[in-house]
Amino acid sequence: MHKLQRADLFRTRLLIAIRRAGTNQSELARRTGIDRSTISQLLRDDAARLPNAHVVGACASALGVSADWLLGLAEHPENATDLLASALTLTNAPRALVDQQIFDWHREAEGYKIRYVPAALPDMLKTNDVLTWEYEPHLGRTTAQAITASANRLAWMRQSASDYEIAMPLFELHSFVEGSGYYADLPKDVRLRQVDHWLDLTKALYPRMRIYLFDARQVYSAPITVFGPLLAVIYLGSNYLAFRDTQRVRAFSDHFDNLVREARITARSFPDHLNELREALP
DSSP: OOHHHHHHHHHHHHHHHHHHTTOOHHHHHHHHTOOHHHHHHHTSTTOOOOOOHHHHHHHHHHHTSOHHHHTTSOSOSSOHHHHHHHHEEEEEOOSSSOOHHHHHHHHHTTTSOEEEEOSSSOGGGSOHHHHHHHHHHHHGGGHHHHHHHHHHHHHHHHHOSOOEEEEEEHHHHHHHHHTOGGGTTSOHHHHHHHHHHHHHHHHHHTTTEEEEEEOTTTOOOOSEEEETTTEEEEEOSSEEEEEOSHHHHHHHHHHHHHHHHTOSBOTTTHHHHHHHHHHTOO
16 A cells, blocks of 8 residues: 555544544543644644654554554454454363353344254254253253253244254264164163254255265264354353454355265255164064
């Protein structure tokens, strides 16, 4: 950028910052310790000189913006610390994945496509029996709250304008149906009722809800949720790590789209695959 252009941009942004701060030249001069005549000269239409670093820094600090933004070196007026704080947050995550924070993020993103890689099987698609088996040893009486929250999320999805895509590793579904690994002590009749519940949901909600199964030996994903272009969240176990900056949200979206491209079982073939697993049970 030419020096004259940068000086003109500095003047424009300084005026914007003064107005946003609800102040004036005299108050800015008092808060920065800079002569009012110097402030006036900076704001003149024919001003062609850039101020020194001390003046730029003092004005930026007094007006709550970054010096880089005043000089045209950044597109956002916030300083780096404020940008990071707004772009990245760490929130608590309860044992059940149906807490109020997640529900609020869903409602915030209503109308956008929501992409979801669950930590295990999606809670909102589980039967009450499965939720009770999974959470009662850890949550006690609050298992009922987890069940209610799951029902509320599923009801929201039924009426929401959002498309919902879910990508899971093949082994997670196979382990459940077969009753192996994590699901080893889950009774067969409970598993069969869960499979029937999934079949009903996929028929009722397709194509607005689409489930894909990928081979974890080929591709991998941590538990994530991408709320349209607004937010991307990683589930860490005891916390959610949430990103709001456009570049990272897009990167998470691209990652999810790759899981869909590499899926061994597509959303269209998911019910047939589930039926095959069910019929293969002894």
